[in-house]
Amino acid sequence: MKFDYKRDLKRLIVVVLASILMAVNVKIFVRTGGLYPGGATGLTVLIQRVSQLYLGRELPYSIINFTLNAIPVYIGFRFIGKKFTLFSLVMILCSGFFTDLIPEHVITYDTLLIAIFGGIINGVVVSMCLSVDATSGGTDFIAIYLSQKRGMETWNLVLGFNVVILVAAGILFGWDKALYSIVFQYVSTQTLHTLYRAYQRQTLFIITSKPDEISQMIYDVSHHGASIMTAQGSHEHKQYHVVYSVIGADDAKKVMIKIKEIDPHAFINSLRTSEVSGRFYMKPKD
Template sequence: MKIEAKRDLRRLITVVLASLLMAINIKTFVRTGGLYPGGATGLTILIQRISQMYLPHEIPYSPINILLNAIPVYIGFRFIGKKFTFFSLIMILLTGFFTDMMPAHVITYDTLLIAVFGGIINGVVISLCLSVDATTGGTDFIAIYLSQKCGMETWNLILGFNVLILGAAGVLFGWDKALYSIVFQYVSTQTLHTLYRDFQRQTLFVVTDKAEEIAKMIFDETHHGASIMHAEGSHEHKDHQVLYSVIAADSARHVIKRIRDIDAHAFVNSIRTTELSGRFYMKPKD
């Protein structure tokens, strides 16, 4: 229980810091550049700017964002995990609170710099949340649900969905901001790919004489199986075993180190897997 309580406290602290960083990004880079980050956040900002055109006062960030996240939060509770969704909901509520309460601050008026560095911060925030099993809300819930159900990376699909939102912003408010927003979203997605690798796959080919021992280690460490094939070296014509396994990319470095501990002479070829069909173990969200 103590270990779980410490883990939950770490998750809570990370979520609070991430929500604060997200609000700072919105009130400095995003608002100054007139950008639309995509997802529920971008759609919230788009609705706020539409309200400025037709209403006496701008609608606050929080009520719009909470309303837009209602269905994604339901998907999270129903299909992903209750505690996972609970911490994500804290992220959504705190981001709205900080965004509404925090004064705007200008760092630079250069829109390209805003798109690049704002996108990096956005990607870091999403990665922070995902690293402690939470999300920033909105389309992140949908991306994780599809990743778990279909066993594929879906962040580029979400990027395509966000481009549609940005297209609507371009029609209403001008294409220059919409195009810079696409740069923002692309940088954010690539930052996420770099920092968070849980839904990426890595294929291992291991030439070894201790395949059974290595296969057991892989299963114990990652819950993934392996296939063992017999091979003959072309130079010395010695018999060897080739172990084939697909694991989560974030486990690859640790697994390769363990392989070296078992067989220092093993030949390991690690390849990124871009498409996977069939059964693949996914650690469930809590």
């Protein structure tokens, strides 16, 4: 496990800031609104409230959260990437520590406002972690392992886990909080999709006179291949080359700029791709 001290210091700073922001979100929004975020965080909050209801005392957030993340962290070290898991572990430990340390504070009692703004903050936190190759723990480890190593679709698995948490919360503490928690999770997901695009796909159709140069550039920038097709214009009946490629959405802007440098007259049609089946290069976690 090699360290790039400048890059890794930046990663550490971002992870610590994200952990503080997550702790603030839990103590100011999640606790006040009685909401249940997705994943290990939501399960931790649920266990805390069950403990308070039946045992008369609230267990520390950090202890529960770390216990729930023990197996996912092992999976991360064993199968995903050691540095990736190390920074994720820092996120888990720091967020637990700061959540126990920071006092509760009420900004508003309006549950809808809490669900919306708490969801936005949660999405920002997750995107901050992912942007520096880390996660907030829990189901993220399992989802990455199953999608990258096993080629499995993980959306339904994560959704099912969150549904179990919400059903349990609804039965124990009231369905209104469970329903507001769905709003929280939806807003969080939409915020994440807006801020972090590495797991999104973009399809490019490029009409160009320099197909070989553009195809090589796409591979150099994104590590994705391309297909070259011949097409005929319907108006002038001239022969053209069409370069077809599916790349990560986070690389799309860089690729399109390079295309214009290679062929200023190229015509580019960029489409958002919702699903890809087959081999698709994913940058391995370190």
